[in-house]
Amino acid sequence: MCQKSSRKGHERHSPNFRTKSTKIRILSELTKRILFAVPAATLFIWLAWMGGIYFNTIMALLALGTVWEVDRLMKNAGFGGFFGVSVAIAALLWFSSSLPSLVVLAGFLAAIIPLIAFLFKKYHGFGYQWISMLFCGLYAPIGYLMVVHVRELGVDTQGFWLILSLFFMIWGNDIFAYFIGRSFGKNKLAPNVSPNKSWEGFWGGFLGAATGALIAWGIAADFPLTLVELLPAAVVVSITGPLGDLTESRLKRLAGMKDSSSLLPGHGGLFDRFDAMILTAPFLFFYFTFFL
Incomplete structure (x- = not known):
């Protein structure tokens, strides 16, 4: 009896047992992600097809939820504390849809530049609380x-196909980067920010984004761009997507949190799921506008 117990204990601590345990945990987590992601993505695509108030309302609710998550991260990182003001800024921006696109772009850059300053420095002064308020808002x-604005581009269903290409390129980039990174990743991309990311996964993400672009263009009834015009957008996604992810990873590391929240089963929070889209959408909006 003692020998059996000792043998079982030895097996639990063996490298093979740990490897099997890790594989089971990864498969379980991946299954949970897929079970949530497939119906959620289907609903998301349907809402994008509907457009108008349905899609815009969902985007507004996602924005509000993400502002709440970012504010939580900021507070845990030693910044933040102005959630109400951040929401007011976000609401003012959202309902001022008549603002010129260049003004919106200027606001986006105004949010990104301070972000770089306080995410990569250790100063926690009062001014940084105001910067975090602007960033949240x-x-x-x-x-x-900008996702809403992409949906409104073109005529008839052209905006939907542009949105679909945006989704497919981001999802393709994410999926290919994950599996290629896990299979072949050896060289760390940003070990101090996100240790699991590799250069191999990063380059694999280019292939995934291009695949997503090809699929969207191939199934579209009236895609407003030629394939030659669309493929460079995959390059944009392959750069801005990982940057958006690294931005959120850095913020979570400063906050000492694994996920931005637990709103989405198997995916963490809204910021965890849409970090790439948030940074990518403004750039793709102006890229698409150039050709329309």
Whole structure:
């Protein structure tokens, strides 16, 4: 009996047991992600097809939820504390839809530049609380607002196909980067910010984004761009997507939090799921506008 117990204990601590345990945990987590992601993505695409008040309302709610998550991260990181003001800024921006696109772009840059300053420095002065307030109120809401603007581009269903290409490129980038990174990743991309990310996964993400672009363009009834015009957008996604993810990873590391929240089963929070889209959408909006 003692020998069996000792043998079982030895097996639990063996490298093979740990490897099997890790694989089971990864498969379980991946299954949970897929079970939530497939119906959620289907609903998201349907809402994008509907457009108008349905899609815009969902984007506004996602923006509000993400502002709340970012404010939590900021507070845990030693910044923040102005949630109400951040929401007011976001609401003012959102309902001022008649603002010129260049003004919106200026607001987005105004959110990104201070972000770089306080995410990569250790100063926690009072001024940084105000910077965090502006970041909370501008960064995510502008990203979601630009998704709405992409949907409104072109005529008839052209905006839907542009939105679909945006989704497919981001999802393709994310999926290919994950699996190629896990299979072949050896060289760390940003070990101090996100240790699991690798250069191999980063380059694999380019292939995934291009694949997403090809699929969207291939199934579209009236895609407003040629394939030659669309493929450079995949390059944009492959750069801004990982940057958005690294931005959120850095903020979570400063806050000492694994996820931005637990709103989405298997995915963490809204900021965890839409970090790439938030940073990518403004750039793709102006890229698409150039050709329309």
